[in-house]
Amino acid sequence: MSYAKVLCVGLVGVTGHLVEVEADLAAGLPAVIISGLPDTTLHEARDRVRAAIVNSGQHWPNRRITVNLLPATLPKIGSGFDLAVATALLGGTGELPLAPVDGVALLGELGLDGTVRPVRGLLPMVVAAARAGVTQVVVPAANAAEAAVVPGVRVKAVDTLHRLIAFIRGAGELLDPPPPKPGTVQAGPDLADVAGQAFGKRALEIAAAGGHHLALIGPPGAGKTMLAERLPGLLPPLDDAAALEVSALHSIAGVLPPGSALLRRPPFQAPHHSATVASLVGGGSGLARPGAVSLAHHGVLFLDEAPEFHGRVLDSLRQPLEKGRVLITRALGVTEYPARCQLVLAANPCPCARPAGDQLCECPPVVRRRYRNRLSGPLMDRIDLQVSLTALRAVDLMTTQAPAEPTATVAARVAAAREAARQRWAGQGWRTNSVVPGPALRRPPWRLPAGETAALRRRLDVGAISARGFDRILRLAWSIADLDGRSRPDSADIDEAIQLRTGEL
Template sequence: MTLARTWSVGLVGVRGALVEVELDIAQGLPGVALVGLPDAVVRQSVDRVRAAVANAGGEFPNRRITIGLSPASMPKQGSGFDLALAAAVLAAAGTVPGAAIQRLVLLGELGLDGSVRPIRGVLPAVLAAAEAGHRQVVVPAANADEAALVAGVEVLAVASLGQLVAHLSGRTVLPAHVRGALPEPAPAADLSDVVGQAVGRRAVEVAAAGGHHLFLAGPPGAGKTMLAERLPGLLPPLDEQAALEVTAIHSIAGTLASEAPLLSRPPFEAPHHSATMAALVGGGSGQIRPGALCRAHRGVLFLDEAPEFPRAVLDTLRQPLERGEVTISRASGAATFPCRAQLVLAANPCPCAGAAGDPACTCSALERRRYQSRLSGPLLDRIDLRVDLPPVTRAAWLDGLGEPEPTAAVAARVRAARAAAAERLAGTGLALNSQVPGRLLRGRFAVPRSALRLAERALERGALSVRGFDRVQRVAWTMADLAGRAVPVADDVAEALGLRLQRVAA
């Protein structure tokens, strides 16, 4: 047989796309022609396959070989095609039956010794294979648990090319991989560790209940980072569909741990303030990969020391925060990633990080304003809750003001509030108050005008933008859900307005 066909999967953003691998052996000068828009890594796969086939006991044909990757118009990137190319070579050379690989989907990188190494993006690749009707996939042994998350697909785990050849030749039979029990996630940090800061704790609870963005400002040691790190523990666990979606993103990014193939809890991403635009939002010179914002999908993106981030980098968050997805375009193509994450910003009041009135602070009012202006107005306008955290008092720290409420108690209220919002929003395709569009806030889910008088006066005098007015209403609905009320009252709107209009003291 001089022609062989098999299948692999390429990645386009967060989704997989089936790629048909065709290999033809013909008369002519020995050589290999690889067509179908391969990148440098795919082109180099020919050399890896040649060495792997030889070291696995096979023979690489010394003839004219043409390899086609279809669809030819889709760029092919990464080393995940190695195993499919090797199987096609062996089938065309007659080493293994061609019929054995025609419906098989093969994923994996080959070492020169014939070992099969793990790759990124196995979960979205297997999902794409299942959607296309394929029922059997071959993956590296290290990726087998991840691949087995997809129902209805038989996963064959291989550690070497020789093991695959023996299976395809009928000498041995690879058993279908059975995924073991998923390990319990590590316990989240508890909210009871936070001393004092009643307003900050309330803001974190409201943010968790409604999916609102949050800005925490205050001097060092006030508890900004502690509050932000405890926000994911207040969020409910991910359902099956959301867990697969989040896991697929982390699989593509290469941040998925092999011992925990499924992410069942909301992720928490906290990039350093030296992060570039591509690191924060996504990109790359070769394969487009998700950034920290995308990896925080259905979870929390925490930017500590937010004014230290370059302003241009922060402003790239504005559109993705509104749309819930980001499209990254390059000359070779475009990729779209979901990024519906909660943004939490933390900032000190001034460059020296002193509290207002601190005699050790030498920053002038102008320096404070310049430091705070590194966060642009349009970005801050998209933040629902803004909280000033004062220094923790001696009484709160040493004398104690009662046992702080633990995460479990607050999370129970958050679940109840989210359930109330989901019941109210049933039929709209929405689940959280933060997702309700303005047209519904002015129609079906309008806050009573009698409760909005304070917010209307703030809008009239310019303290609120129209976007801010809508966000105050969304937060007011969350306040009502937490209190068990059917509609927001004036106190809910007043509290929502107070949490939005707070500013870092100049």
């Protein structure tokens, strides 16, 4: 037999596709040709596979070898095809009967000594295999725990090519994945540790309840970073579908902890202000990899010292914030990553950032205005809550009163508010108030009475807010009502939402 075929999985963005790896051995000058839109890493597989086969005690066929990856129009990226290529090639020689791996997806990178090494993005690969009807996969031993979380797929692991060859020949067994770890949610920093800032805590709770974006502006030491770091603890743990999405993105980026179960805690990403557009929204050579905004999917993206970020970097977030996804076009194709996260911006009021605020500020008005303008109007228009924090006083730090509410207490109220919103919007498929389209809130049955929205409409008519701001204030009002346990917002909720959005009383 000079032809053999096995299954593998290729990734384009976060989407996996079943790939057929064909090997044909023909007479002619010895050579290895790989077709099917392979990238540079996959082109180099011929040298890795040759060394791995020889060092596993097998004979390398000195024939003209053609390896084809179907569908040929789909770009193939990465080293995860090595194990499938080696198996198909050995099957093509006629020395390895491939019946035991018929319908089995083989995933893994080969070392020159024949060891099977872990690969990035294995979790979405296994998910794609399951959706394509594959019921068994063979993965690297280091990825076994990651693959085992996918339901409906039997996972077997290998540590060397020799072990896989022995199994196919009936002379050995594959490895079982380790027992799953309990899916616990690790506790984060406690909200009770934040001194004072009752207004900031209220804004944080509303942001968590409705999934709203938040901007915290205040002097150094006011607690902006402490508040932002505690937002993930207020969010509900990720359900199975969300946990699988988040874990898949972290797997593609290579930051999924080894041997871990699905990520259940909402992720928290805090890139440095020197971050580039590619690191924030995704990029890289070939097909783009996920950036910080996608790694924060279903969680929080925190930009500390936001005015220090380059303007192009900040403005690149505008489309992901609006659409909840990132679409990156490259020469090799289009990559799409989910990016439904909550953005939290923290900024000082001016460059000198004196703790006493305006009283001791040394910045001329033009400098203050230029500093604040680094956060463009179109970006800030997409931020639902824009809160100004004041400097802490000694009484806030040294108080002997009862401690502030802990994270667990506030998180319980947030969970109840989110459940109320989920039930209200269940028929339309929306889960949080922040994603409800504006027209839905401005039409029956969810349109509020004219008397309750009069102040809001006046601000729109005089140009104090935009149409987008109008809708975002309505969404905030619904989140406030959900937190207070009421079925619909009233005029007081609208007023509070206006204050949180504009700073006006």
